[in-house]
Amino acid sequence: xxxxxxxxxxxxxxxxxxxxxxxxxxxxxxxxxxxxxxxxxxxxxxxxxxxxxxxxxxxxxxxxxxxxxxxxxxxxxxxxxxxxxxxxxxxxxxxxxxxxxxxxxxxxxxxxxxxxxxxxxxxxxxxxxxxxxxxxxxxxxxxxxxxxxxxxxxxxxxxxxxxxxxxxxxxxxxxxxxxxxxxxxxxxxxxxxxxxxxxxxxxxxxxxxxxxxxxxxxxxxxxxxxxxxxxxxxxxxxxxxxxxxxxxxxxxxxxxxxxxxxxxxxxxxxxxxxxxxxxxxxxxxxxxxxxxxxxxxxxxxxxxxxxxxxxxxxxxxxxxxxxxxxx
Numbered sequence: 164x165x166x167x168x169x170x171x172x173x174x175x176x177x178x179x180x181x182x183x184x185x186x187x188x189x190x191x192x193x194x195x196x197x198x199x200x201x202x203x204x205x206x207x208x209x210x211x212x213x214x215x216x217x218x219x220x221x222x223x224x225x226x227x228x229x230x231x232x233x234x235x236x237x238x239x240x241x242x243x244x245x246x247x248x249x250x251x252x253x254x255x256x257x258x259x260x261x262x263x264x265x266x267x268x269x270x271x272x273x274x275x276x277x278x279x280x281x282x283x284x285x286x287x288x289x290x291x292x293x294x295x296x297x298x299x300x301x302x303x304x305x306x307x308x309x310x311x312x313x314x315x316x317x318x319x320x321x322x323x324x325x326x327x328x329x330x331x332x333x334x335x336x337x338x339x340x341x342x343x344x345x346x347x348x349x350x351x352x353x354x355x356x357x358x359x360x361x362x363x364x365x366x367x368x369x370x371x372x373x374x375x376x377x378x379x380x381x382x383x384x385x386x387x388x389x390x391x392x393x394x395x396x397x398x399x400x401x402x403x404x405x406x407x408x409x410x411x412x413x414x415x416x417x418x419x420x421x422x423x424x425x426x427x428x429x430x431x432x433x434x435x436x437x438x439x440x441x442x443x444x445x446x447x448x449x450x451x452x453x454x455x456x457x458x459x460x461x462x463x464x465x466x467x468x469x470x471x472x473x474x475x476x477x478x479x480x481x482x483x484x485x486x487x488x489x490x
Contacts, residue, residue, distance in 0.1 A: 164221070165223075167222045167464050169464045169465075169467040170467065171469050173421060175222075175422065176224055176226060176391070176421050177391055177392070177421050178216070178228070178422065178423060178424070179425070180215070180216070180229055180230070180425045181230050181231060182206075182212065182240065183206060183427055184232045184427045185200050185231065186231055186236060186261065187261070187298065188233070188261050188296040188297070201428065205427075205428050207425075207444060209243050209246070212247075213247065213250075214447065214453075214456070215425060215429075215447075215456075216246075218456050220250050220252040222460060224253075225253060228258065228259060229257070229258045229259075230258070230259045231260075231427075232427065233261050233263070233264070234259070235260055235263075235264040236264075241271040241272055241275035244258075244276060244277050245276055248275070248276035255278040256277055257279040258279075259282075261282070261283050261296075261304065262284065262303070262304035262307040263303040264303075265308070265311050266306050269307065277316065278318075279318040279390075280311055280316050280319050281320050281321075281322050281349075282311070282321055284308075284322070284340075285324050289302070291330060295329070295330070308346075312344065318347065318390070320348065321340075321341055321346060321349070322348075322349050322351060324351045325350050325351070325353075325368050325373055326353055326368065327365065327368045331368050335376065338404075342402055345404060346404065347407065348406060349408065352368070352409065369410070370408035373408065382400055383398070383399065384398040384400060386398045388405055392422070393410075393419075394408060394409050395408050395409075395410070396408075411435075417434075423467070428444055429442065429443045430442055430444070431460070433464070433467040433468065434468050439466045441463040441466070443456075443459070443460075446459055
């Protein structure tokens with residue numbers, strides 16, 4: 164079987180697909196307040212997404228994560244999940260969500276075969292949530308988390324982007340919340356994508372600093388636990404919760420990168436921190452056959468860079484927002 168292997172010998176087994184650029188929140192680090200969403204015809208159809216998923220599966224990808232925008236803004240998403248889960252070779256179908264629509268969709272997502280669920284939650288304070296997301300939806304997220312816990316997902320995890328002077332005083336509170344709810348949590352260093360209107364060098368907080376705060380209350384135990392992504396995990400004595408750290412600045416994880424992304428408009432993004440990409444949507448809509456599509460994917464991997472080079476001291480290097488990237 165042909166496989167996706169980049170010029171540095173890294174095997175690609177993990178694909179992240181953005182199903183929409185739309186979202187019901189406006190998180191400051193993810194998109195601008197006055198964002199203009201793409202026309203529907205520019206977004207990949209479910210048929211196109213399934214075709215790409217099959218091609219990647221034939222090349223050794225076994226794990227697919229659906230992202231957005233907010234993926235649950237895409238109508239009939241459980242049907243897409245069921246379709247992906249039915250593809251031979253796909254072992255896991257995961258999703259990252261802001262949680263606001265989980266009271267409606269947690270059950271159908273589980274029934275469709277979704278394996279794991281990541282829920283973004285940067286604060287537990289309603290006024291701060293409104294400031295960070297520009298929307299008053301914290302209660303909807305908390306209710307969504309409670310609803311998701313009713314179903315036997317293999318894993319539910321919170322994602323928290325920590326920013327100095329904005330929400331770093333809630334590191335312990337967020338950890339406590341995860342422990343109380345017996346779910347995992349990952350703390351993420353903010354990535355410099357898009358112009359956000361504040362100086363990221365001022366708000367940056369490293370994973371080591373976050374960990375030191377948590378250790379003021381808890382004893383963290385080094386762990387070999389991995390989910391296939393970039394997070395490094397620690398355990399807690401006598402607790403089910405695992406604490407993860409994603410450190411794109413302070414602990415570059417590029418040497419073990421096993422993933423690529425497809426944006427909502429069908430661009431194959433080879434690295435989150437670089438602009439290298441290939442237009443798969445135009446290629447498919449021009450009538451390429453399956454062999455040409457898989458050959459295109461193999462050829463594209465030759466452009467995957469060795470690493471990203473985020474530098475907080477410089478001006479924004481990547482102009483696209485996270486909402487355009489797909490997480």
